[in-house]
Amino acid sequence: MDLGFILTNAVVLACIYGTLAIGISITWSSLGLINLAYGFIFAFAGYGAWLAAQYVLTNGAVVLAAGILTGALGGLIVCALAFIPIHDKPNFTVRGLIATLAINLIGTQSLMWWFGPRSKSLPEVFGTWKIPLGNMVLTADKVGNVVASIAMLAIVLKWMRSSRRGLEIRAMMMNPHAASIVGIGVRRTGFYVLAITGGLAGLASVLLSQTYYIAPFGGLTPMIKGVSIALCGGLGSVSGAVIAAMVLGLNEALTSVVLGGQYVLITQFLLIIAVLLVRPRGIAGILDKAREA
Amino acid sequence: MAGVWKNPLFNWGVERAAEALPAPEWKNPQGSWDQARESPVPLHPVGRLRYYYKWPGHGGRTWSRRRYWPTRRRVLDIRGEYNPKSSRREKTIVDKRPIWWVMGLLALVLAPLFIPLNLQSTLLTAGAVFEIYAAINLCWMLIIGTAGIYSLASYAVVGAAGFGTAWLSINLGLPWWTLPAIGSVIGLAFGLIIALPATRLDGFYYALLTIGVNELCRVYTLQSKQFGSATGGLYGADSYVPQQLSPLGQSLVAYYACFALMIGALFLYRFIDGRRLGRILRMAPEKREAFAEATGVNYRQARIQVFIISSIALGFIGGFYTSHFRGVSFSIFGFDTVLLGLAMLVIGGIGRAEGAVVGTAIVIFLDKVLISVGPIRLIIIGVIMLTVALFLRGGLFGIKAQFRGWRDKKKSENRSSRAEKGGEMLPEEATETEDKDLIYWRRYDKMQRDYLKTLVSDELIDEHRRCPLGQHSEPLERLLLYFRRQPQVDKYAIVAVEPFKAYRIVALSGHRGVAPRVVEDKTYGSQEEAYHGVFLRRVQDLLES
Numbered sequence: 001m002d003l004g005f006i007l008t009n010a011v012v013l014a015c016i017y018g019t020l021a022i023g024i025s026i027t028w029s030s031l032g033l034i035n036l037a038y039g040f041i042f043a044f045a046g047y048g049a050w051l052a053a054q055y056v057l058t059n060g061a062v063v064l065a066a067g068i069l070t071g072a073l074g075g076l077i078v079c080a081l082a083f084i085p086i087h088d089k090p091n092f093t094v095r096g097l098i099a100t101l102a103i104n105l106i107g108t109q110s111l112m113w114w115f116g117p118r119s120k121s122l123p124e125v126f127g128t129w130k131i132p133l134g135n136m137v138l139t140a141d142k143v144g145n146v147v148a149s150i151a152m153l154a155i156v157l158k159w160m161r162s163s164r165r166g167l168e169i170r171a172m173m174m175n176p177h178a179a180s181i182v183g184i185g186v187r188r189t190g191f192y193v194l195a196i197t198g199g200l201a202g203l204a205s206v207l208l209s210q211t212y213y214i215a216p217f218g219g220l221t222p223m224i225k226g227v228s229i230a231l232c233g234g235l236g237s238v239s240g241a242v243i244a245a246m247v248l249g250l251n252e253a254l255t256s257v258v259l260g261g262q263y264v265l266i267t268q269f270l271l272i273i274a275v276l277l278v279r280p281r282g283i284a285g286i287l288d289k290a291r292e293a
Numbered sequence: 294m295a296g297v298w299k300n301p302l303f304n305w306g307v308e309r310a311a312e313a314l315p316a317p318e319w320k321n322p323q324g325s326w327d328q329a330r331e332s333p334v335p336l337h338p339v340g341r342l343r344y345y346y347k348w349p350g351h352g353g354r355t356w357s358r359r360r361y362w363p364t365r366r367r368v369l370d371i372r373g374e375y376n377p378k379s380s381r382r383e384k385t386i387v388d389k390r391p392i393w394w395v396m397g398l399l400a401l402v403l404a405p406l407f408i409p410l411n412l413q414s415t416l417l418t419a420g421a422v423f424e425i426y427a428a429i430n431l432c433w434m435l436i437i438g439t440a441g442i443y444s445l446a447s448y449a450v451v452g453a454a455g456f457g458t459a460w461l462s463i464n465l466g467l468p469w470w471t472l473p474a475i476g477s478v479i480g481l482a483f484g485l486i487i488a489l490p491a492t493r494l495d496g497f498y499y500a501l502l503t504i505g506v507n508e509l510c511r512v513y514t515l516q517s518k519q520f521g522s523a524t525g526g527l528y529g530a531d532s533y534v535p536q537q538l539s540p541l542g543q544s545l546v547a548y549y550a551c552f553a554l555m556i557g558a559l560f561l562y563r564f565i566d567g568r569r570l571g572r573i574l575r576m577a578p579e580k581r582e583a584f585a586e587a588t589g590v591n592y593r594q595a596r597i598q599v600f601i602i603s604s605i606a607l608g609f610i611g612g613f614y615t616s617h618f619r620g621v622s623f624s625i626f627g628f629d630t631v632l633l634g635l636a637m638l639v640i641g642g643i644g645r646a647e648g649a650v651v652g653t654a655i656v657i658f659l660d661k662v663l664i665s666v667g668p669i670r671l672i673i674i675g676v677i678m679l680t681v682a683l684f685l686r687g688g689l690f691g692i693k694a695q696f697r698g699w700r701d702k703k704k705s706e707n708r709s710s711r712a713e714k715g716g717e718m719l720p721e722e723a724t725e726t727e728d729k730d731l732i733y734w735r736r737y738d739k740m741q742r743d744y745l746k747t748l749v750s751d752e753l754i755d756e757h758r759r760c761p762l763g764q765h766s767e768p769l770e771r772l773l774l775y776f777r778r779q780p781q782v783d784k785y786a787i788v789a790v791e792p793f794k795a796y797r798i799v800a801l802s803g804h805r806g807v808a809p810r811v812v813e814d815k816t817y818g819s820q821e822e823a824y825h826g827v828f829l830r831r832v833q834d835l836l837e838s
Contacts, residue, residue, distance in 0.1 A: 227506050
């Protein structure tokens with residue numbers, strides 16, 4: 001139990017939660033939907049990966065792909081249920097928030113009903129090798145987690161930057177109203193965005209299940225961490241989310257060394273509150289007005 | 294061609310008079326009028342339907358109004374008025390909500406008398422839980438609905454006060470009646486801490502932050518030994534329920550104590566939402582804060598005040614909660630508790646006291662009474678919540694307003710589909726014209742043209758071609774009379790280019806000194822041919838109009 005171990009742990013967790021946070025950020029800024037059904041998507045993707053490992057192949061790539069695909073499917077479900085019907089109705093933000101919470105409730109309870117409360121574990125996706133580095137040992141799952149989440153994020157960001165669909169999503173992030181006027185389909189973009197962010201949640205789910213287990217309510221803590229990071233970094237900003245993930249990961253590592261593990265959340269929230277008091281829109285949030293409609 | 298027209302001039306040997314001519318069956322010109330007046334949708338008498346029951350009796354007594362302290366409000370808002378048709382005096386109860394409240398609360402008071410014996414313990418326990426949660430939700434409704442602060446940490450305040458008082462009661466042996474007061478102090482402290490970010494953050498940023506606060510409390514209590522991480526909660530606090538009573542007596546005492554708590558919360562709601570603070574905040578709804586600020590309303594301060602007062606009340610309820618259940622469990626901090634609480638508010642409708650209470654009743658009934666159904670009951674709650682979020686704008690109690698809006702929309706759609714516009718004046722045009730007679734003339738003219746169009750047939754045209762002048766059959770005579778009666782502007786006439794050899798059709802200008810214009814190049818060989826040409830043009834114009 002040394003500093004190196006805790007630091008690597010913090011980096012790994014920061015990568016995973018950062019993946020979720022970027023998903024939440026993108027959804028909010030492009031669609032104006034606060035997707036609180038991430039807990040459900042997370043658990044759903046975990047069960048998808050588990051089913052794939054159980055009945056198809058225990059190969060790491062297959063399990064990872066199954067997790068990402070079921071996550072994307074979960075995103076599509078959320079889009080069809082909570083975004084498409086009410087995105088043009090009055091009071092969309094509140095109703096969308098409540099609708100996604102309702103989906104979360106229905107989804108997690110259905111998972112619990114179907115799979116039972118016992119948690120499941122996934123096979124080791126990245127194998128069992130180790131790299132000794134100085135006085136610490138990097139295990140396969142840690143290296144794999146960092147590499148996989150960074151790779152996935154890089155692919156998604158590259159796609160958003162260079163493709164036609166990505167251009168549409170970025171246009172929606174800048175000004176949704178103007179984007180719809182120049183012919184960008186709001187509903188179609190909604191499906192892309194939620195599928196992609198769902199896929200990110202699915203990836204995070206499979207990666208996190210290397211350390212934890214898959215349970216119907218297991219998505220709650222990651223979702224709350226993701227939301228906090230997104231909030232701290234500034235909703236709608238990818239770079240802000242990355243910075244916030246690193247800051248909060250560092251805070252987690254430092255707190256657990258100095259004060260003890262049970263104070264992690266307290267210091268984390270004090271930090272977030274402090275950041276938000278100074279910058280109400282988060283670290284990288286430069287919008288002086290809230291996103292409207 | 295069913296009908297035959299018999300020429301009355303035939304017997305006198307008039308030149309070119311046919312004995313009988315085929316003619317369409319006689320139709321009543323009133324028919325086209327009736328048809329145009331007909332509507333595809335049922336028509337109601339003009340005016341609004343009466344949605345309120347009109348109470349009889351002279352309204353003299355509406356002047357002696359009973360008002361209740363400390364407001365100047367009347368017990369029932371009764372409006373006295375004269376019936377515009379019968380001139381009779383009548384009374385209308387404008388706001389019937391007090392009646393419903395009294396009936397509902399009476400039902401709650403009397404409910405324990407009518408519960409079947411085998412369900413007594415379940416229902417009384419569920420009833421007590423319902424009343425506590427209704428009290429919590431009323432305070433929460435003040436925060437979300439009145440103050441417009443999307444705080445999801447209300448249960449965290451209750452839980453913090455509950456854990457604090459339970460710990461004090463167990464370790465210091467405090468009696469039960471001190472717990473709500475101590476809870477209020479804890480609630481105040483907690484409320485001050487979480488109100489701090491609310492001054493800077495708005496809307497959803499704050500909602501997301503408070504979800505985190507909730508989780509923080511859960512994880513902290515879950516990990517700390519002081520707060521009973523081993524036992525799933527902190528139990529053993531002093532309770533207000535006397536131990537020496539029978540189990541039934543105990544549940545009855547608990548039920549009525551919780552009822553009193555709920556009544557207290559209702560009064561708090563009424564005195565904050567209905568009085569000065571509520572008025573101030575109603576002045577500054579979302580997206581109109583700048584206007585309120587410009588008119589000198591300090592809505593930020595009012596919001597924080599409501600938040601702090603509600604937090605104190607929530608702390609009070611937390612202390613009561615501890616003395617009711619003899620302790621608190623971690624589940625009060627759980628995400629599911631927040632979710633179910635939000636479901637209660639949303640199902641009832643945000644911003645209304647009745648919404649908070651009825652929503653709580655529905656969710657608690659599904660959650661606590663139907664506990665044998667298993668996880669499906671939570672799925673049902675989720676489905677109700679989703680349905681309400683997708684289809685209703687203001688929860689169950691917003692259905693009335695939403696339905697009326699929808700009905701008015703449909704009404705105006707139907708009204709616009711009924712209006713026929715062939716030549717008639719549009720409503721905007723009609724209000725602009727000086728000569729209102731024109732409106733009715735145009736309407737009459739349109740009806741007449743509609744009727745005349747049905748008379749035109751090949752036989753009729755053939756009859757005119759054979760004999761443009763002289764006695765015609767009845768339908769043709771009607772048609773020609775209509776044509777001849779038209780105004781001079783653009784009326785067709787014939788001009789003899791060369792008498793008995795070449796004729797032309799012209800259109801009169803209708804103004805003195807302005808020459809007629811030539812309509813077409815064609816020349817007709819005889820006067821009768823030219824007459825028939827004019828007739829054909831007019832028929833064509835009629836059919837096109």
